[in-house]
Amino acid sequence: MPRTCADYEERRDKALELFALKGFGQVSMRELAAHVGLTAGSLYHHFPSKQHLLFDLIEELYEELLATLHPSGRGRDATARLSAVIRAHWELHAERPLQFRLAERDLCCLSEEQQAQIAGMRQDYEQRLLALIAPTSRLSGPALQASAQVVASLLNSLPGWLQNSAAPEAQRLALMESMLRGAIERGLPAGISSAA
Known part of the structure; x- marks a missing residue:
């Protein structure tokens, strides 16, 4: 469980970096998934949207x-x-x-x-x-x-x-x-x- 929380926080921080760098509207779901180390399909299991x-x-x-x-x-x-x-x-x-x-x-x-x-x-x-x-x-x-x-x-x-x-x-x-x-x-x- 602690590792899962750490993974979530790490992915969240990577998403923050990408949004800040490119702008939220310029980031596709596919790009976001790749940047945080997930497949596009599994991204929704970690983040609702x-x-x-x-x-x-x-x-x-x-x-x-x-x-x-x-x-x-x-x-x-x-x-x-x-x-x-x-x-x-x-x-x-x-x-x-x-x-x-x-x-x-x-x-x-x-x-x-x-x-x-x-x-x-x-x-x-x-x-x-x-x-x-x-x-x-x-x-x-x-x-x-x-x-x-x-x-x-x-x-x-x-x-x-x-x-x-x-x-x-x-x-x-x-x-x-x-x-x-x-x-x-x-x-x-x-x-x-x-x-x-």
Whole structure:
């Protein structure tokens, strides 16, 4: 049984690599099967469908993003909480860059129902993120929602943009934190700077 689970994970990781390299829509079932070491007929015994596999990979990323917001840092001040959230996102991006690429590029390849599920997870993630890093923001309604989307997008895009820099990792991480702090302090009135 453990070997079967390891085989499944290995095949899933190979599928992720292929989707990220070529794009989900450019990968045929036959090519996917060959890449993961299965015949086209036996692929369905391992994965219900190509689309189901894509959903599983993107859903897993959002579960991990939600886990970065674990309330263990709630006892700290807002500055320390933001630093912890930034570092967690930085590390997650380093661990799962291909899933970030899929989530950004191939989300549209999911069914409407699957896209709605991911949209719900993203909205939950954005709300929890703001509750954690800017609990006293004076914004509300559409302005708060837009701010949440921008902060989440920055958190999830900056690591990828900064990883290609020749600067040492500590400088790249400090730059990411500086950019996010500026965006939050200017975009969320009474946000992080006055949160306790």
